[in-house]
Amino acid sequence: MQVFLNHSQIQQKIIRLGHQILENSFEEEIIFIGGIVGNGFELAKKFKDIIENNSKLEVVCFEVNVNKEEPWNEPIQLSIDKVVIKKGYIVLVDDVINSGKTMQYSLLKFLEHPTKAIKTVTLVDRQHRRYPIKADFVGLSLSTTIKDRVEVDLSDTDSKAYLI
Numbered sequence: 001m002q003v004f005l006n007h008s009q010i011q012q013k014i015i016r017l018g019h020q021i022l023e024n025s026f027e028e029e030i031i032f033i034g035g036i037v038g039n040g041f042e043l044a045k046k047f048k049d050i051i052e053n054n055s056k057l058e059v060v061c062f063e064v065n066v067n068k069e070e071p072w073n074e075p076i077q078l079s080i081d082k083v084v085i086k087k088g089y090i091v092l093v094d095d096v097i098n099s100g101k102t103m104q105y106s107l108l109k110f111l112e113h114p115t116k117a118i119k120t121v122t123l124v125d126r127q128h129r130r131y132p133i134k135a136d137f138v139g140l141s142l143s144t145t146i147k148d149r150v151e152v153d154l155s156d157t158d159s160k161a162y163l164i
Contacts, residue, residue: 005140005161010123010154013139014043017121018050020137021091022057024119030058031089034078036106037065039095042154043123047093060084064092064106071105078109086113095152096124100131107133124150124161 005013025031031051035044041063048061062080067073078085090110094103103120110118123139128146140161142150149164 002163003160004142004163005124007157007159010139010152010159010161013123014046015050017123017137017139018047019054021047021119021121022051022055024136025057025089025091026055028057028089028116030060031091032060032062032080032085033091033093034062034064034080034106034110036092036094036102037063037068039123039152039154040064040093043095043121044091044093047091047121064109066102066106068102071102076106076109082113085110085115087116089116090118091121092118093121095122095154096126096150097122097133097135098126098128098150100129100133103135104131104133123152126150 033044033047035041044061048059051057051059062078065077097103119136121137122135125135125138125141126144152161153159
């Protein structure tokens with residue numbers, strides 16, 4: 001295991017990404033931040049706090065439940081009514097983009113209805129794409145081999161990102 005982001009570095013990146021989301025959406029009255037089940041949702045909640053503590057912008061946080069291994073096998077579920085986010089400014093969050101599969105399939109759920117905008121955010125972008133996905137906001141771009149696996153631990157006092 002090789003740690004490439006320690007707790008302090010992850011916290012700095014989360015704060016920076018939260019401010020980037022805010023800067024990009026400052027003209028909005030409300031934004032919807034959807035976190036992919038697991039660490040994506042944990043990050044989404046952190047971004048919500050940062051944005052609300054630094055603006056008057058209303059932020060609605062929700063979870064995107066997707067089968068990460070076989071997203072085509074089960075319907076993608078949102079913890080928010082789709083009608084609420086219709087024509088909304090949506091931010092989709094995940095901790096790591098590997099092949100792009102999870103984020104690509106998750107985006108399809110939002111494309112079922114008209115939206116104002118959809119932005120993508122990731123803490124770590126591995127840049128090994130099999131799917132045509134691009135992150136709008138990235139904490140760290142990382143060049144790895146295809147065999148390398150990136151893991152993120154977002155524990156409150158000792159978060160870290162590492163290669164396996």
